[in-house]
Amino acid sequence: MKIGFQRFSLLLLKLSMVLATSCALSQAFPHKPLRIIVPFPPGGGAESTARLMAQKLSDGLGQPVLVETRPGAGGNIGTEAVARAPADGYTLLLATSGMAIQPHLQKTSWDPMRDFAPLGIVASYSLVIAAHPSVPVQTLPELIAYAKANPGKLTYGSSGSGGPLHLGAELFASQAGIKLLHVPYKGNAPMTLAILSGEINLVFDSPVGPLPNIRAGKLRALGTTGAKRSHNLPEVPTVREWKELNLPQFEYESWNGLMVPAGSPPEVVRRLSQEVKRISALPEVRERLSALGYDPRNDGVEEMAQIMAQDFQRFGHVIKQVGIKLD
Numbered sequence: 001m002k003i004g005f006q007r008f009s010l011l012l013l014k015l016s017m018v019l020a021t022s023c024a025l026s027q028a029f030p031h032k033p034l035r036i037i038v039p040f041p042p043g044g045g046a047e048s049t050a051r052l053m054a055q056k057l058s059d060g061l062g063q064p065v066l067v068e069t070r071p072g073a074g075g076n077i078g079t080e081a082v083a084r085a086p087a088d089g090y091t092l093l094l095a096t097s098g099m100a101i102q103p104h105l106q107k108t109s110w111d112p113m114r115d116f117a118p119l120g121i122v123a124s125y126s127l128v129i130a131a132h133p134s135v136p137v138q139t140l141p142e143l144i145a146y147a148k149a150n151p152g153k154l155t156y157g158s159s160g161s162g163g164p165l166h167l168g169a170e171l172f173a174s175q176a177g178i179k180l181l182h183v184p185y186k187g188n189a190p191m192t193l194a195i196l197s198g199e200i201n202l203v204f205d206s207p208v209g210p211l212p213n214i215r216a217g218k219l220r221a222l223g224t225t226g227a228k229r230s231h232n233l234p235e236v237p238t239v240r241e242w243k244e245l246n247l248p249q250f251e252y253e254s255w256n257g258l259m260v261p262a263g264s265p266p267e268v269v270r271r272l273s274q275e276v277k278r279i280s281a282l283p284e285v286r287e288r289l290s291a292l293g294y295d296p297r298n299d300g301v302e303e304m305a306q307i308m309a310q311d312f313q314r315f316g317h318v319i320k321q322v323g324i325k326l327d
Contacts, residue, residue, distance in 0.1 A: 029089060029268050033064040036258070038094045039078025041071040045206075048292050049123055049256045050094040056279040074102055074162065083110035087261040089268035092119070097164055097254045100311035104319045105162045112312060114262065117269050118304035120276040121257035122285075123294035126226025127168045127204045128233060130219040135201050140223040140237070141244040143202075147178035155181045156202035157191040162324055164254040167315055168225055169204040170322045171252055176245065195219065206254070207232040208293030225252040232293060255297065257304055273301050 034057070036050045047069055054065040070078035075098050085091035099112040110116075129140065135154070137143045147154050158166040161184045173180045183200050185191040188209055195203045195210075196218055203210060203219075207230045213219045214233070221236045229238055239250045258276055260269060277300055279285055286296035299307070318324070 029265075029271065030061050030063045032090065033066060034061070034090050034092065035066040035068050036092045036094055037078045037082050038067060038069045039071065039075035039081075040069065040096075042069045045292055045294070046094050046096060046256060049289070049294070052285060052288055053094075053122065053258065053276070053279060056282065056285060057275055060275045060278065073106070074098065074160075076102055076106065076108055080109055082259070083115045083261060085261055087263035087265075089260055089264045089272055091261065092272070093259045095257050095259045097311055100308055101162060101164070101167055101315050101319070103312075104316045105324065112308055113305070116259040117262050117264055118301050118308065119258040119260065119269070119273045120280065120301060121255045121297045121299035121304050121307065122276065122280040123289045123292075124226075124253045124255040124297050125206045125208075125294050126224045126230055126238075126253050127165065128207045128210060128214075128224050128230065128236065129172070129222045129239075130195070130203050130205065130210045130214060131222055132195055132198050132201055133218070133220055134198055135220070137222070138220070140239065140242050143222055144176050144178055144245060147176075147180065151179045152181055154202060155183050155200045156204060157183050157185055157194050157200040158204070159188045159191055160184055160186065162319075165204050166324065167318060168252045168254075169202075170324065171314070171318050172204070172225065172239065172250070174318060174321060175247055175250060206293060211293075225250070226295070227251045227253070231290060231295060253295075255307070256294070257297075257299070269301075 036054050038047045038050045040046045050067045054067050058065040070081055079093060079099060082091055082093040102108055103112065131137060137146050156169050158169065166182065169180065185194060191203060192209060194200045196213060210219050211232055214221045221233055223239050224230045224233060224236050225239055229236065239245060240248050260272065277298065280298045289296045
């Protein structure tokens, strides 16, 4: 009887220690610095978004939040690093809509839905369809009519095969029933030089890039691809606004958000997602994102998961239909 009581007492002691440890870990988060990995080169909009979020997360969590850029392979290297990181909430990914594209173009060790837990989308941008002045069209319906009368004659540039600009253009072309000739460049800078010189006819780009040239009359903005007009180009109608095109549901937006490795403790994911939601609603954060050229967003966990699943499905369809391959 004495031995049984001793074993029972020992079991209770172990159980209490496990519960105490579990509670301590939950209450202690975060007890060390966090990091946000950006899977793209420094200096871009993704890094700027990450640094803005890192500053505010640090204020709210009471711990330093570091930003680390790990570019390469179209974002695959940095994304893989987060997928392999400990699932403890201390390593975050600055995720973009490119995550829904990459697995369709190259073999990846990660799955965007299986290997990550979403925290929220904080910013997005639609594309502006801009033409060189030499293209004999003034409106988007005129562009469609011209493209149908001259299949494969109109060229458009992108910052690289398989990227968001390329996918947005092909999604638009496929739904509009036209054929455009893709000319990939190694980045936005050479693409911009090409459209300004008339080397290519069109670009599908984030509004901020071509905005000065549109204002200067060097490019003609024909439409934007978002659900609503871009705050950068409020005078330019969206694709869905043109009733002649019969595309009332058309929408294409790229987004930036945050994720952690799948399997992170639910209470940690909940804490981080609440912070992301709080931060992305702050007026100063929304103003800064707008200044960077983004449309501020405040989409939570469920919304981000749904958007990711939708993007993964439709981008996969477009990539297969058009036969898009990496350079």
